Amino acid sequence: MANVMTRPLKLGRTPEVSNKKRRNLFVLIGAFIVTLLLPPLGSLILPGIGPTLYGDIIIPLDQTLVFVLLALGLNVVVGYAGLLDLGYAAFFAIGAYTMGFLTSNQTPWYNSFHLDFWIALPLSFVSAGIFGLLLGAPTLGLRGDYLAIVTLGFGEIVPTVFKNLTTITGGNSGLGGIKSDATTIRELVGGGVLPAGGTRQAFLDDTWTWWYYVIIAVIILSIFLILRLVNSRVGRAWMAMREDEIAASAMGINIVSTKLIAFSTGASFAGFAGAIYASTLGTANPSQFLFSVSILVLSMVILGGMGNIWGVIFGALVLGMSNSILIPNLTRSLANLDPNNAFLQNVATSSGFMIFGLILVTMMLVRPEGLFPSGRRKMELRYEDGDDIQPFVAASDNTVEGLDKMRSINYNPSVTEGDGTSGRKKK
């Protein structure tokens, strides 16, 4: 032990690495400042163009940020632990309804018991985590496709349960009256910082800008928690399990508990997202937590780059914004081209999903490893076939040239260099 501690160990740490780290830090701080300034700048610039435009952007932006939170959580399960969860919306729903049960004035117990938003928020986090444990437990023996199918089932069951508990959830019409934090910290901040009068009133009226900052704060907290977990013994166990379950277990990792922890951790962040989502809208409704939500979040994770927090955030922003701003605007302008053309109207209203699908397919074709892949994922998807028997051999030759070399071996010897195949190679 003693000699371990005293020996100067600087293996593999090059200045290049620390420069890169510094650059990343600058980018991060820059992004943070831009994030903070976005709403005031937006409200400053946009009203000049049209009074509703700011609202047109900030509301979908807030909802997109909720999905960023979801994507961050699902990334723990899918990206780090390698467990394909197709029912993630279930935990989103559990977070939302927990917030509803604790704060809504429509619950039967409201008069005897209710809580403030800021107390209900961490409780929603915990409650989703606990349900993550409960729902994760039956899936422990499963992996890969089988796990995906079971989680798919949970994703369907949970909203259905909420739909049918009509006495406390209001069934299909949803649980309304969910309190936001309108009366607490927001007033404190507004009252403490801003002078009484028009500005303070404008601040208090503009709930969506307030929500923007609340969600950003929760996202930053989540990023912090996830980064800490990933860079720890727990995170290493998740990744080892993703890479090779048998080898991980042979290295002393308890697969059962590691899986459960990953599942539950991921679910907790969906609890955050659900609680905030329900609170911003003031209502929780079973139709908000359909299978399509799980798929949308999964697309964000895959598109952004599984296993890379920053990539996943970016993927969620891109998909979320195209889903809530770009596509509605596109279809609207399409419909406005000729208001009398029934066929065009039809196409415009139904083309949203087509455009979304087109975006997804294009991005997956252009960058299958995601927009910002983790270094790990990049090589895996581009150059390997996923075969776990020979993934290591000749890694250096799996370049495009290497593949061409391999192909040329298989070519019919009678085909000479002059034929059509060589033209493609020269590119």
Add this chain to the structure above:
Amino acid sequence: MALLEAQDVSKNFGGVTAVSKVDFVIPEQSIVSLIGPNGAGKTTFFNLMTGIYTPTTGTVMFDGKPLAGLKMHEVTKRGIARTFQNIRLFANMTALENVQVGEHTRLHSGILGAVFRTPSVKAEEKFADLHGRELLEYVGLRGKADEFAKNLSYGDQRRLEIARALGTEPKLLLLDEPTAGMNPNETATLTNLIERIRTEKKISVLMIEHDMKVVMEISDRVTVLNFGRKIAEGLPEDIKSNTEVIEAYLGKAYAEAVAKEKEKSK
């Protein structure tokens, strides 16, 4: 005292008996080799030792306690580490991370510790880092700590598997064909490493190996399996001249010819 003691161990798969009534002992700080033709039951026997399979009959005692019924990770915690015949590294993790995963059972921080990063967790992480780097250096992977496992050369990957296994701080190290696919140079280095692990780290080694040069050079004892039965056991020199072993490897005719030669020379 024997570190590992298997008594009368058999393993059936349906009607097939893969391992049949094998008695087997690994003394402390020794290198024991398991050899035999393909399909002799070596890997099955190996898996019986690591808890992947439970024996149909018989008992395996490790360090004075039975291994039966333990899960794989519990066996590792008790002090048995292994490498795999087809390398099974965590391909998309760095060499250092691979070794740190090996250290998993010897570290303790959980979720809360990771989130709050208490001083004890910090110290533990620092230890994991230094110890991991030291192990990498020990197996000859100095300067490759931050390389992804999949980008290492074949020989380096084999060595990284050993470093990862050493990370679990085992008393017994099981090596499944450690020199398979290596060139003579790499084989020599690895043979030397195994010898060092035994003498410097005081770890017993059980290995399955096809390279007879390696087996004869470093083994204290050699056990030969054929058709699931133990057909010979002893010092390397004795095994070399054992008629039944020669028969198993080279056929009856050859074995008889060798026996006749021996008779003549007497």
